[in-house]
Amino acid sequence: MTEDTELDLFRAQVNCAAVLENMGQPWRLDKDGSTKRAMKYRRAQGEILIVTHDGRGWWDPNSEAKGDIFTLVQHLDPSLNFGHVRQVLRKFVGITPRYEPAERARKGQGADRPVAERWAGRARLRAGCPAWRYLLEQRHLPADILFAAGEQDIVRDGAYGSAWFAHRDQGRVTHVEIRGPEFKGALKGGDKALFLFRRGLIPVTRLVIAEAPIDALSIATLEGKRPESLYAATGGGMGPGTLAALEAICAGLGPRPDTIVESAADANRAGDRFAERHAEIARTASVAFRRLRPPDDLDWNDVLKQGRGA
Numbered sequence: 001m002t003e004d005t006e007l008d009l010f011r012a013q014v015n016c017a018a019v020l021e022n023m024g025q026p027w028r029l030d031k032d033g034s035t036k037r038a039m040k041y042r043r044a045q046g047e048i049l050i051v052t053h054d055g056r057g058w059w060d061p062n063s064e065a066k067g068d069i070f071t072l073v074q075h076l077d078p079s080l081n082f083g084h085v086r087q088v089l090r091k092f093v094g095i096t097p098r099y100e101p102a103e104r105a106r107k108g109q110g111a112d113r114p115v116a117e118r119w120a121g122r123a124r125l126r127a128g129c130p131a132w133r134y135l136l137e138q139r140h141l142p143a144d145i146l147f148a149a150g151e152q153d154i155v156r157d158g159a160y161g162s163a164w165f166a167h168r169d170q171g172r173v174t175h176v177e178i179r180g181p182e183f184k185g186a187l188k189g190g191d192k193a194l195f196l197f198r199r200g201l202i203p204v205t206r207l208v209i210a211e212a213p214i215d216a217l218s219i220a221t222l223e224g225k226r227p228e229s230l231y232a233a234t235g236g237g238m239g240p241g242t243l244a245a246l247e248a249i250c251a252g253l254g255p256r257p258d259t260i261v262e263s264a265a266d267a268n269r270a271g272d273r274f275a276e277r278h279a280e281i282a283r284t285a286s287v288a289f290r291r292l293r294p295p296d297d298l299d300w301n302d303v304l305k306q307g308r309g310a
Contacts, residue, residue, distance in 0.1 A: 010089045014069050015055035017041070017097035023076055023088070025185035028102035040261055042102045047192075047239065055097070058294050062239045066274065077184075078211060078236060078270035081297045087298040116173040123157040123162055125150035131163035134181060140305045145221050155213070156198060165213035165233070167193040167243060177213055192235050194245040200227020203258070207249055208292065209237050209278050210264040211271065215300040219264050219292075222304055238277060246281050255286035263293040266299045 001009075020027035020041050022184040027049065035038035039051040049072075051058050058075075059066035065075055073085045080088065125131055125146060134154075135141045156292040158164040162180025164172045167190070175190030196215040197220060198204070206229040210216040216231040223229070230249070234242050261282035265271035275291050282289040292304050 001157075006086065007008075007091060010069055010086075011056065013094050014089050014092045015060045015095070015097050016051045016072050017055050017099065018092055018095040018276040019069065019072055019076070020049060020051070020097070021097055021100065021226070022092070025075070026100075029099045039099075043186075043188075047237070058136070060237060063277070065237065065270075071269075074268065074270045075237065078266050078274075079267060079299055081268060085307055106107050110215075115176055115187050117207050117309055119156065119164065119166060119176055120174045120189055124153060125155045125163075129157045129182075130161040131155065133162050134212070135163055135217075138181065139218075139301055141214070142221055146172050146215055148199060149197060149217065152197065154195060167191075167195050167235065167241075169193040169245065174241065175235070177233075179212070179214060186235070191241045192239045193241045194249075195233040195235065197231045198227075198229065199225050200229075202227050203255065204228060204230045204249075205259045207232060207253065207261045208232065208264050209234065209246070209261065210300060211266055211274065212299070212301075215264065215266075218300040218304040222300070234274070246278070247285070250281055250285035252286050253285065253287050257307060260288040260290060261285075262290045264292040264294075264300060267294045267296045271299075 017039060025043060027043045028042040030040040030042050037052060041049045041051060048061055049058055050061060051241055055113040057068055058072050069089065070085055073088050074080055123129065125141070125257035132146055133220060135146055138144065141284035154166050156164045158178055158180065160180060160183065162178050162183055165179070175192045176187040177195065178185050178187065195216060197216055199220060206226070208216070208231045210219060210230055210231065210233045212235070213233040216233040220231050234262055250261060263278035265274040265278070281290045
C-alpha cells in the first residue's frame with residue numbers, strides 16, 4: 001500500500017469520534033449538547049471538542065483549533081509527528097464509535113470527588129518516593145529542581161508511580177495533570193488554569209510558556225537559575241481558565257523594556273499554533289515576544305534527555 005493510498009484509507013474509514021473514545025483519557029458524548037451534524041464530546045470539565053462532517057472533521061470551541069482526523073490526533077497528543085500519527089491511525093481503521101454518554105458525577109465516589117480534595121489526599125513529593133524516582137530516572141529532572149517543585153507543592157506523588165502536577169487559580173488547585181511510566185492523562189472534573197514554577201523571589205520579568213509541566217521543569221533545568229523567570233505549562237489546549245491566567249500574568253508584566261514572553265511550545269504544527277496564540281496574548285498586553293522552539297519533532301524534555309542545551 002502506497003502512502004497516498006493509506007492516507008485516503010484513513011480519511012474514509014477512521015472516525016474522529018472513535019479516536020476520541022479510545023485515545024488516552026477517553027472523551028464521552030454529551031447527548032444533550034449534540035445534534036446529528038455536530039456531536040459534542042467532553043472530557044475534563046471545560047474540555048470540549050465538536051465532531052462534524054459524519055466523523056471526518058472536528059473543532060475546539062475553546063480555541064481556534066480544528067481540522068481532520070490527522071490534526072485531531074496531533075491535537076490530542078502534540079508530541080506526535082506525522083509518521084507517529086499514521087501509526088496511531090492504523091489501529092482505528094473501521095472502528096465504529098460507541099457514543100457512550102458522559103455520566104453525571106456521583107457524590108462521594110472516589111474519582112468524582114473534587115480535584116482539590118483528591119490532590120490533598122496525595123503525599124507531597126519527597127526524595128525516593130515513586131514519583132521522584134520516575135521524574136529523576138526516566139525524565140532526567142535533577143534533584144534540585146524536584147526539591148524546588150516539592151517545596152512549592154506543585155508536584156505530588158500519584159498512584160502507580162505517577163506524578164501529579166497542579167494547576168492553580170489564586171492558590172486553589174483546579175486541575176491535575178498526571179504523567180507516569182504507563183499513563184498520561186488528568187483527573188476528571190478539573191478546570192485548567194496554569195502549572196507554575198519559578199526559582200527566585202525577585203519580581204518576574206520573563207514568562208516562559210510550555211505545554212506540559214515536565215517540559216516547563218525541563219526548560220528551567222536547561223537554563224540554570226533564572227530568578228526573573230516564571231515557567232508556565234498550559235496542559236496543551238488552552239481553555240478559558242488558561243487564557244485568563246496567561247492574560248493576567250502578561251498584564252502584570254506590562255509594556256516595560258525588560259519584560260518578555262517566550263513560547264516554549266513543542267516543535268511541531270500544534271506547538272507552532274499554540275505559539276501563535278501566545279504571541280497574540282503578549283501583543284495585546286504590549287509585552288515583547290520570542291519563540292523558544294526546540295529542535296524539530298522534539299519537546300523540551302527530549303532536549304534535556306538528549307543532553308542538548310536550551
